[in-house]
Structure formats: C-alpha cells, structure tokens
Amino acid sequence: MNMDDTTLERLMMDEALGALSPDVSMLLAAYTQTTGDARVAQWRRVANLAGEAMGETHLEPLPAFPGQAPRQARMWNMARLGLAAAAVLAVGIGIGSWMPSKPAANVSVAQAPVETPRRSMGVSDFWSSQRLLASAMESAPRAPSRPQWTWSMIEARTGGLR
Amino acid sequence: VNMPDIETHSVETNSIEHLYRSHGQALLAYLRRSFGRCASAEDLLQETFVQVLRNRARLTEAQSPRAWLFGIARHVGLTAVRNRRTIEPLDEARQPTVMQRPEIADMREAISQLDDSLRETLELRLREGLSYEEIAQVLEIPIGTVRSRLHTAMRRLRDAMEK
Numbered sequence: 566m567n568m569d570d571t572t573l574e575r576l577m578m579d580e581a582l583g584a585l586s587p588d589v590s591m592l593l594a595a596y597t598q599t600t601g602d603a604r605v606a607q608w609r610r611v612a613n614l615a616g617e618a619m620g621e622t623h624l625e626p627l628p629a630f631p632g633q634a635p636r637q638a639r640m641w642n643m644a645r646l647g648l649a650a651a652a653v654l655a656v657g658i659g660i661g662s663w664m665p666s667k668p669a670a671n672v673s674v675a676q677a678p679v680e681t682p683r684r685s686m687g688v689s690d691f692w693s694s695q696r697l698l699a700s701a702m703e704s705a706p707r708a709p710s711r712p713q714w715t716w717s718m719i720e721a722r723t724g725g726l727r
Numbered sequence: 728v729n730m731p732d733i734e735t736h737s738v739e740t741n742s743i744e745h746l747y748r749s750h751g752q753a754l755l756a757y758l759r760r761s762f763g764r765c766a767s768a769e770d771l772l773q774e775t776f777v778q779v780l781r782n783r784a785r786l787t788e789a790q791s792p793r794a795w796l797f798g799i800a801r802h803v804g805l806t807a808v809r810n811r812r813t814i815e816p817l818d819e820a821r822q823p824t825v826m827q828r829p830e831i832a833d834m835r836e837a838i839s840q841l842d843d844s845l846r847e848t849l850e851l852r853l854r855e856g857l858s859y860e861e862i863a864q865v866l867e868i869p870i871g872t873v874r875s876r877l878h879t880a881m882r883r884l885r886d887a888m889e890k
Contacts, residue, residue: 578881579874582852584859611885616853618834624752625759628769630744 568596574604581608694721742786743779750793754800757855761847762804765811774807775800794861797851801865830888837887845880848873 576593579585585593597605701718754775759768778799779786789795827835838846851862859877863870 575874575878578878581881582877584852607885608881611881611888612853614830614834614888615838615849615881615884618831618838619850619854623756625755627747627751627755628772630747 573602574608577602577605577608578612580605581612583612697721743776743783746779746786746792746796747776750796753855754796757797758800758804760854761801761850762807766804766807771800771803771807774803778803789864791858791861791864794857794864797855797857797861798865798867833888834884837884840887841880841883845876845883848876849880852877 573596576585576589577597580590580593593605698718698721701715751772755768755772758771758775762768762771775796779796782799786792786795838849841849848862848866851857851865852859857865859870859873862873866873
C-alpha cells in the first residue's frame with residue numbers, strides 16, 4: 566500500500582514534534598521501516614536541533630502568591646491588635662493599683678425619731694406650779710443640763726414678788 | 728457576605744493559587760522570553776493573574792487550564808508590547824555565553840529568520856510543550872492553522888540547515 570507522500574511527510578513532522586499518538590507512531594515507524602524512508606530521522610534531527618537552539622526553559626523562583634501577602638498582613642494586624650489590647654489592660658491595671666483606695670461610702674441610715682414617752686405629770690391640778698415647771702422642762706432644749714430659769718418660773722415658784 | 732460566598736471565594740482562591748504554583752514558573756519564563764524586552768516579566772505575571780481572577784468564571788469552561796493561562800499571559804504580553812511600558816535588556820543578553828555547536832548557532836539563526844507567527848507557534852510546541860489543541864486555544868486559531876504553521880516552520884528550518 567502506497568501512502569500519499571505529502572501526507573506521509575506531515576505525519577513524519579508531527580512525529581518529530583512529538584504530536585502523534587503512540588499507536589500512530591508505531592504504525593508510521595513500521596511503514597517507514599519497510600520502505601526505508603530516511604526522512605523520519607531527518608525531521609527528528611530538525612526538531613531536536615530547534616529545541617536545543619531555543620534553549621531549555623529556565624525556571625525561576627516565583628514571587629509570593631498575591632493572596633499570601635494580605636493573609637500575612639491580616640495575621641500581623643490581628644497580632645498587633647492583641648498586643649494593643651494587652652497593653653491597654655496592663656496600663657489600666659497599673660493605674661488602678663497606683664490610685665489611692667476609695668473611702669468607704671457614707672451610709673446614711675435614716676433613724677426613726679425617738680419617741681419620748683410623755684411624762685406622766687402626776688399632778689392633779691391643771692394650773693399648779695409643778696405642772697408648769699414640768700411643762701417648761703419638757704419644752705426646754707435638753708442640751709444644757711441645768712434648767713434655764715425665767716422670771717415667770719421664779720414667780721411661779723416663789724408665788725410672786727408681790 | 729454570607730457563608731456560601733466565603734466558601735466559594737476560598738475555593739476559587741485556592742484553585743487559582745494552585746494554578747499559580749503549578750504553572751507560574753513556566754508562565755514567568757514564557758513572559759520573560761517573549762515579552763521581557765517590553766516589560767518586567769514579574770509585572771506581566773502579576774497582571775496575568777489579575778486577569779485570571781477577573782475571569783475566573785471561565786476557568787471551569789476551559790478545556791486546558793494551562794492553555795487558558797498561556798492565552799491570558801500572551802494577551803497581557805501583547806498589551807505590554809503595544810504600550811511599551813519599560814525596556815529591559817534582550818533575553819539573549821541574560822543567557823550565559825557558552826560555546827555552542829555550530830549547528831545550534833545555525834539553527835538559532837534560522838529560527839530568528841522565521842515569521843513571528845511561525846516562531847511563536849513553534850516555541851509554544853517545542854519550548855512550552857503545549858499540544859496542538861492547546862496552541863490553538865492560546866493563539867485563538869483553528870487547529871489546522873497550528874498544524875500548517877508548524878509544518879511550514881519545520882520545512883523552512885530544514886531548508887535553512889541544508890544550505
């Protein structure tokens with residue numbers, strides 16, 4: 566079976582460029598072996614030389630992925646926030662311990678008015694001197710222990726000057 | 728932002744980070760080689776992944792994530808070429824000068840004589856190792872065009888080497 570020469574040459578070039586599937590490569594190799602076609606080797610040489618002339622791909626170290634930088638910055642920001650919070654807490658505790666202690670709160674307890682039992686007069690007559698004296702003593706301020714004598718009291722006690 | 732949104736965002740970020748780790752180096756090398764004269768390859772890589780993030784919804788539709796990434800990187804590089812943001816030393820100047828076999832030097836010369844479209848297609852195949860389908864996706868051309876470009880490039884290289 567004879568193949569179209571143009572098609573055959575294309576297949577050889579594709580084979581040299583490594584673009585044929587293994588099955589087709591095997592078929593082509595078998596065919597060219599029987600016909601003794603040397604062009605396969607020629608195309609392979611051209612392709613190999615071209616590959617060498619272009620040079621191997623020199624792989625360089627990659628810069629950091631763009632997403633890594635913000636992630637690191639975010640972690641650093643969080644760490645700084647934590648440090649700032651700890652610093653504020655420490656300053657607060659320091660100020661609190663440095664300040665004098667607060668005086669105890671004045672607790673004012675409303676005292677119920679003391680009920681002073683009314684003295685029993687023990688007097689029968691309403692206008693008697695004892696009653697007047699007792700009434701005066703009751704109405705007078707208690708602070709001075711001594712009773713304050715007034716003219717009226719003296720008069721009442723002595724029965725009048727007249 | 729509710730919880731599903733956060734989870735979706737996290738999953739997307741993880742998948743894009745995975746893409747970056749898997750293909751970032753190859754993309755960086757591709758950008759430096761192809762567009763390093765016009766812009767910083769690191770800037771182009773960053774811009775590429777900004778575009779990836781913007782168009783992440785299309786990631787699920789992409790048949791080959793690698794080809795999709797290279798396609799975006801190529802667009803970013805071509806935009807940089809149009810804008811001519813910065814000028815960097817030529818790629819060749821970065822490579823250490825070693826004694827080359829004469830045939831390699833001849834082949835390099837032959838490759839430099841190729842049309843841009845042919846050279847780009849050949850580089851994507853031989854240097855980046857993309858399949859014909861992936862090259863078609865990156866260059867946004869039919870797969871038949873990829874095949875014909877590669878065959879034309881191979882013939883021209885062979886002819887140049889036979890001279």
